[in-house]
Amino acid sequence: MQTLTAVERVTAALEFREPDRVPHFDLYWGAFSERWRRSRGLPTDPEREKLDHVDDPEINACYDVDLYVAIADESAWYSQAGLVRHEGAYEIRRDGWGRLVRVRPDARFYAELETPFAEKRALDRLVFDSPAADGRYTAFLHNLAQMRGQPCPPFILCKVGGPYLRSSFLRGEANWLMDMVEDPGFVDALAGRVADHLIAMGLESLRRGQLYETGIAIYDDIAGNRGLTMGPRLYRRFFVPQMARMVAAFRQAGARHIMFHSDGDIRAVLPDLVDIGIDAINPVEPRAHMDALTLRRQYDGRLALVGGLCNSAIIPSGTDEEVRQHVLRVLRAGEGGGLVIGSHTVGPDISQERYDYMMSLIRQYGRYPLRLPE
Template structure:
């Protein structure tokens, strides 16, 4: 069975020959450059260069022969930066810094830095809605973003047989609001200045709407999965109340996801970390097809319970192994036991795509990664 057929069966809640396996299909199911280098060394694979697929999280662009060896069923498709724009990296004594295309500042420590962290917020000092409305960003519908993308997507489809996942142009629209305004100030806006909060959310949703309308008109007949995201929860509960979500976020999600469905037949994989259990019925209602990363260590995110309550309509894209305590700090046997448990919980009836919870972090031993993979390979077969 080819990868694309296997993935589509799983998304349609049917049992293919085996549970599909993801590594790097999305920017929340990838592997950090350090963990990837360690894995290559462990497997005896020599590479002259490790390219970065996603700069903020420092994710590796996994080589095609490695994807083939690990039987990965997905390939990512990324748009380009608009023609004539590129980030300028600057260094001082402590940090490497840059501003992204939206004007958000990022920094990574020069000595041992693992990720680029938020640094500056362009809307931090804004006091009026007009300042938000008049803030200029590169055109999300600039067609130069798709230069060569359709041809590359077709090549991947023809040569790998994999399911293709199209990445968005920005982080989630709520997440973008945090980043543009600053977390604390945006939370204050939601309560004390809803006009400002709505203006910022309108801005960040517009970026996405314009991009998806343009991208899917070009790529909608090739792409199998559209990847969207927004982090609504922490380890122990929601970041915003259900009432706030339903007032400010849910109507915009409905509009955004309806636009995606209108312009393609793609499934929507939606990423939200943490304890999102309380919002899962809402997420199903607004049109998501798959939930990632299924953070099994967060409150109320037990895989058996999730499968029982939502498994008939929702695909679980993740949850294959706990990455906070087991994949990084456990023994290989503990990893194997965890993987078997999650497959038992999530695989029956389809609707499960195996990948760890979020990205593989730098401290994951390659022995543990391969213990996970070998257990999936042995135990993830339907027949």
């Protein structure tokens, strides 16, 4: 088979056709990327080492990354985000969702000090910055131009958040979970307002990026390794209807593919997500019982898988044989298409040698037609 472009390759996989090879999608922590750059004598930047992930076309090209997610600033009040004050080694910042957070410049995590809706207020006074504001799309359009200017441009999805997590930013997670039991009407109203905003952001991102032929990803972390944060009954009650509205709006606008991202074990609501029109999921974490081969057999032809590899145990610390068997099992989920393989995020706990070994297996066994050893 002739070599395909990344757009052709990922499109074929998502539509359950066999491309030339199994497509690949990973994101790289700054610490991993900078270590890789040093190993090849490329220019480095100490500031990039602090980032959770970096857009590095050179490492993407080295490792055959076929998919890219372009992100506009969807936060409610993006124009008001900024530094409030210093407190010793900490910065007190107001983020775009109106939260007051305490951060250290040299740390990846933050402490949430205050949320804008910790006390309930009338939602008719809830006015977000306009989804059409040009400032939301400055970095988005820059990154699109950079990626499209590469010798082998990737398949690009735009991205929006989802109604569960983004609403929790406004209310605070504990309050939000309690609201589902104590005040269902308020949950419906707030999640609906947030979903309206996210729909507008998604439609504008599709339009400005001209990404209709590839599509959009909805990112909403709704689960942990043991299952859904709020349980499947409450998710179906409050959030499946909002997700259905979002998917319908994006489909009507012309989005060809709609991917759903959530860490954790989301098996309990996968039938609901498939029924409303989600056609791909990411990251498919094995440690959360999201086994790629099992899911492929269960949802064959209806749900493509983006991910599947274990970045928390097997790839970082498994033996060579354990890594080999793991990669082969995930590749088997790609027989007949339907798979974009990856480990989601590649952090500094994964050695260069181990990641290179993983990639060598994908390259050796990931060409179609797949010939996988038993």
